[in-house]
Amino acid sequence: MRALPSRLTNAAALAANRIVDQAFAQAQVRRYHYALLAALEEYGPASQAALGRRTGIDRSDMVATVNDLAGRALVERAPDPDDRRRNIVTITAEGRRRLAELDRLLAGAQDEFLAPLPPADRERLVDLLTRLAEHHAAPSGGRPPEPG
Amino acid sequence: MRALPSRLTNAAALAANRIVDQAFAQAQVRRYHYALLAALEEYGPASQAALGRRTGIDRSDMVATVNDLAGRALVERAPDPDDRRRNIVTITAEGRRRLAELDRLLAGAQDEFLAPLPPADRERLVDLLTRLAEHHAAPSGGRPPEPG
DNA sequence: GGGCCAACGTTGGTTCGGCCAACAATACAG
DNA sequence: CTGTATTGTTGGCCGAACCAACGTTGGCCC
Numbered sequence: 001m002r003a004l005p006s007r008l009t010n011a012a013a014l015a016a017n018r019i020v021d022q023a024f025a026q027a028q029v030r031r032y033h034y035a036l037l038a039a040l041e042e043y044g045p046a047s048q049a050a051l052g053r054r055t056g057i058d059r060s061d062m063v064a065t066v067n068d069l070a071g072r073a074l075v076e077r078a079p080d081p082d083d084r085r086r087n088i089v090t091i092t093a094e095g096r097r098r099l100a101e102l103d104r105l106l107a108g109a110q111d112e113f114l115a116p117l118p119p120a121d122r123e124r125l126v127d128l129l130t131r132l133a134e135h136h137a138a139p140s141g142g143r144p145p146e147p148g
Numbered sequence: 149m150r151a152l153p154s155r156l157t158n159a160a161a162l163a164a165n166r167i168v169d170q171a172f173a174q175a176q177v178r179r180y181h182y183a184l185l186a187a188l189e190e191y192g193p194a195s196q197a198a199l200g201r202r203t204g205i206d207r208s209d210m211v212a213t214v215n216d217l218a219g220r221a222l223v224e225r226a227p228d229p230d231d232r233r234r235n236i237v238t239i240t241a242e243g244r245r246r247l248a249e250l251d252r253l254l255a256g257a258q259d260e261f262l263a264p265l266p267p268a269d270r271e272r273l274v275d276l277l278t279r280l281a282e283h284h285a286a287p288s289g290g291r292p293p294e295p296g
Numbered sequence: 297g298g299g300c301c302a303a304c305g306t307t308g309g310t311t312c313g314g315c316c317a318a319c320a321a322t323a324c325a326g
Numbered sequence: 327c328t329g330t331a332t333t334g335t336t337g338g339c340c341g342a343a344c345c346a347a348c349g350t351t352g353g354c355c356c
Contacts, residue, residue: 014314047304049305059304086303
């Protein structure tokens with residue numbers, strides 16, 4: 001009766017987050033930091049707003065996250081000469097190094113999280129969750145072309 | 149590369165929580181309130197500490213939750229004559245009525261959450277998540293008999 | 297060119313869930 | 327009787343996820 005999907009999902013997410021946070025803590029990093037670094041590597045340099053859209057991090061939280069990472073020289077923040085409203089955030093070499101380390105830690109965390117599931121079930125889980133996540137991701141059917 | 153299970157689980161949980169919170173908001177209730185009412189109906193009257201163990205709510209948060217619900221006459225808090233450390237929390241008739249309403253709202257939320265999945269996939273999802281949740285639930289293999 | 301609206305970064309807040317530490321009162325085991 | 331554990335309670339912390347507002351800047355339309 002109380003094995004509701006929303007509850008189960010939440011419980012699983014809680015466990016996952018606990019494991020991931022613990023792994024990241026070894027590198028003095030929080031999830032936001034990783035999300036930003038990963039987005040930078042994946043998409044290349046971008047404005048804070050664009051990064052926020054891609055990571056789901058709020059503009060205001062993005063400020064603090066960039067501050068943190070810039071303070072550790074893992075990213076650089078520079079004004080965009082073509083649009084003086086924007087800051088262009090770029091990952092540094094040190095940032096890439098750190099990201100690689102985080103990727104390793106994160107991979108280990110995934111394994112710990114999925115421990116009770118054999119490979120076939122893991123795939124199915126990812127498939128199901130992907131469908132859910134995509135369905136609830138963008139309530140706005142057609143997304144604007146995301147210029148850039 | 150970034151379709152990590154932990155991320156997907158988190159995204160799904162986020163969507164689920166958003167939907168559930170929105171549903172509960174219609175009844176001026178938060179998740180903790182529902183969790184407590186549901187636990188009371190399922191297990192019967194119990195001490196705050198016991199309820200906390202069953203719902204996963206911290207003792208300190210339980211105080212506030214019981215305060216809220218007692219203030220709305222949905223539960224009653226009475227000292228346990230057999231153990232004066234304890235408060236026995238009991239659901240009221242009004243509490244049951246409210247719980248039934250919340251159950252309806254919650255069922256609707258589940259449906260909205262699982263919308264993209266056909267019934268067979270929903271079952272598989274629940275199965276997979278249950279295994280994950282149970283595996284990460286109680287690292288302490290054997291639980292004490294939970295007297296009561 | 298002038299005016300208007302949108303986007304950007306930033307500051308400063310709020311809320312909620314999930315914790316932890318400490319304390320007094322009480323229970324219980326030795 | 328003495329110490330240890332449990333209980334309720336207070337008061338705090340942190341991270342994630344938000345929102346409102348403001349000044350700056352761009353782009354657009356007339």
